[in-house]
Amino acid sequence: MASPTLDAERARPYALALFRIVIGLLFACHGAASLFGVFGGAMGGGSIPAGTWPGWYAAVIQLVGGVLVLTGLLTRPAALISSGSMAYAYFSVHQSNALLPLQNGGEASALYCWAFLLLVFTGPGALALDQLLGARRTARPAADAQRESVAA
Numbered sequence: 740m741a742s743p744t745l746d747a748e749r750a751r752p753y754a755l756a757l758f759r760i761v762i763g764l765l766f767a768c769h770g771a772a773s774l775f776g777v778f779g780g781a782m783g784g785g786s787i788p789a790g791t792w793p794g795w796y797a798a799v800i801q802l803v804g805g806v807l808v809l810t811g812l813l814t815r816p817a818a819l820i821s822s823g824s825m826a827y828a829y830f831s832v833h834q835s836n837a838l839l840p841l842q843n844g845g846e847a848s849a850l851y852c853w854a855f856l857l858l859v860f861t862g863p864g865a866l867a868l869d870q871l872l873g874a875r876r877t878a879r880p881a882a883d884a885q886r887e888s889v890a891a
Contacts (some may be wrong), residue, residue, distance in 0.1 A: 751864075752864045752865035753864065753865045753866070754864070755861055755862075755863070755864030755865070756811070756863065756864035756865040756866045756867065757864075758854075758858075758864070759808055759809070759811060759814065759858055759863055759864055759867070760809055760866075762808060762851070762854045762855070762858070763804075763805045763806065763807070763808035763809030763810070764805065764809050765805070766801050766804060766805035766808065766821060766851060767801065767802055767804075767805025767806050767809060768805070769798070769801045769805070770798045770799065770800070770801030770802025770803070770804075770805055771802055773786060773787045773794065773795075773797075773798035773801065774786055774787065774795070774798045774799070774802055781794070781798070793827070793828075793831070797824055797827075797828060800820060800821060800824045801821070801824070803817075804817045804818070804820055804821035804824070804855075805821070808821065808855070808858065808863075810867070810868050811863040811864075811866065811867020811868045811869050811870070812867070812868040812869060812872075813869065814858060814862060814863035814867060814869055815858070815859050815862060815863075818855040818856070818858035818859045819855070819856075819859045821851070821855040822851075822852050822853075822855035822856045822859065825848045825849070825851040825852035825855065826848075826852045828845075828848040829845045829848040829849055829852060832845070832848070833845025833848060
């Protein structure tokens with residue numbers, strides 16, 4: 740029988756993948772709501788006019804960053820930019836209203852900021868396109884080296 744420690748170690752990449760997928764999906768939905776007016780739209784309806792600072796740019800980061808994190812493609816850079824975007828949102832929009840996120844309406848910004856920062860350091864976990872593409876890159880040089888040794 741496997742020890743609980745081994746089971747937890749085996750489950751960790753999949754738990755991290757589930758976390759990444761949920762965070763990416765929710766973040767992408769925020770961006771889609773703001774850009775396209777879906778899911779209730781931006782702030783109660785409608786969409787943000789193109790090019791409006793900072794809302795439209797934040798929505799683009801939310802949509803693109805969310806999709807990249809969701810799929811596990813370029814996870815660390817996408818998570819870093821998304822985390823920075825949410826830190827900016829928290830300090831420029833919410834923090835001036837009150838000290839704590841619970842008081843200033845910045846809970847979502849703070850949580851997304853820290854969730855994405857976690858993904859910067861942990862990586863995507865299992866089931867990520869980063870791993871699939873990385874596996875192809877490492878397999879190709881090995882296959883090339885094998886072909887060269889056979890040809891020689």
